[in-house]
Amino acid sequence: MTVTVGVDGSESALEAVRWAVEEARTRGERLRLVHAETPLFDAPDLDRKVRARLNDQAWQVLREAARVAGDGEPELHVEVGAAAEVLVAESTRAGVLVLGTRGLGGFGALAVGSTAIAVTAHASCPVVVVRGEKPARPGPxxxxxxxxxxxxxxxxxxxxxxxxxxxxxxxxxxxxxxxxxxxxxxxxxxxxxxxxxxxxxxxxxxxxxxxxxxxxxxxxxxxxxxxxxxxxxxxxxxxxxxxxxxxxxxxxxxxxxxxxxxxxxxxxxxxxxxxxxxxxx
Structure with a gap:
């Protein structure tokens, strides 16, 4: 099982990564970072460089999240598709799914938007939405x-x-x-x-x-x-x-x-x- 985080380059998603690193250590499970790459309509005249550029951007987002994770040594995964569908699919193999409260692009407006609502409602595993200015804190x-x-x-x-x-x-x-x-x-x-x-x-x-x-x-x-x-x-x-x-x-x-x-x-x-x-x- 994994502790899986949806990342999109936003600071909120990076806070989710920081929380998930400790969660993975606590659980003794692997950390997995997932980014949903925006799907493009198939078109014969679509420049291949555009697709390549989008894919490069997706991997840049994941590499930055991996840097924040530090020695967590996370798995990195890019999936083309709608953010909610990608994360719901990921939840079938995860021990817990972790999201930030506000995002950009693929995971926009989390905790109040349609993506977070859909993921939280339909995931096969528990979902943690990382809220608060200091999400990693002591307490019951x-x-x-x-x-x-x-x-x-x-x-x-x-x-x-x-x-x-x-x-x-x-x-x-x-x-x-x-x-x-x-x-x-x-x-x-x-x-x-x-x-x-x-x-x-x-x-x-x-x-x-x-x-x-x-x-x-x-x-x-x-x-x-x-x-x-x-x-x-x-x-x-x-x-x-x-x-x-x-x-x-x-x-x-x-x-x-x-x-x-x-x-x-x-x-x-x-x-x-x-x-x-x-x-x-």
Whole structure:
């Protein structure tokens, strides 16, 4: 498996490379740098020198990224095609796919543009969007826990990342009072009891991970209201935030949740999105 980075010559992509170098070392995996060369329409009169020049530029981008990677000794790969399609294809052989927040050309407007949205929604492996002015920083791994079996792959990656870094996990779960809860509140029932109920469920969900990763400290946060707000607050001091993403039905159909979207746009640290549902092609 590899830690694969989409690079396009932008400073944001180079920040992603710097983060990925440490991730590859932590995982003990190879680093792979990929650039999508803009496809040209076949035309008999197209000057071969134009194609050669574009290819040279692509390799210059990769060589600069390799220089930034230093002794990471990355694999370099140029693929002709649309950026999102190239990276989604790369995700089938990667352990994790790493992107910057803003790019040029092939990976433009990442985290808010169509390329990042498509890649994050459709990749076969977890995707990390490297955010923040200082993306490589100490701190815990913050994980959003929705609850139920869909949380299993999210927790698996969160604990794996925390153990590899030698840091703790902050497990965040929020809930919204429904009609029955409001009625109970009006009847004098303390919603703190509901907090405790959700806390108990979260503790049971975390129990096997605590057992498996005994050296990883765990902080449990249960609250009411917006999951994205709670996660963004905890992300201020985090090394990484890990959240789940829903499945997809086509390359153009986005089915990421609102929490994932909010974090991709606003988190002060790198964000890992882990798919929690089957994705149909």
């Amino acid at each position: 791994v913050v994980v959003g826990v929705h609850g139920g079996p869909h949380s299993v792959p999210v927790l698996a990656h969160a604990f794996e990342e925390a153990a590899a870094r030698g840091v703790g996990v902050v497990a965040v779960h929020t809930w919204h009072p429904v009609v029955g809860d409001v009625v109970a509140l009006s009847a004098g029932v303390d919603l703190a009891e509901y907090d405790a109920l959700h806390g108990g469920r979260l503790a049971r969900l975390l129990s096997p991970w605590r057992t498996r990763y005994r050296d990883v400290p765990v902080e449990v946060v249960v609250g009411r209201g917006s999951a994205s707000v709670a996660l963004l607050e905890r992300a201020e001091d985090a090394a990484l935030v890990v959240v789940g993403g829903r499945g997809h039905n086509s390359l153009t159909g986005l089915l990421l949740g609102s929490t994932s979207h909010a974090l991709l746009h606003h988190a002060p640290c790198p964000v890992m999105v882990v798919h929690t549902e089957p994705r149909n092609t």
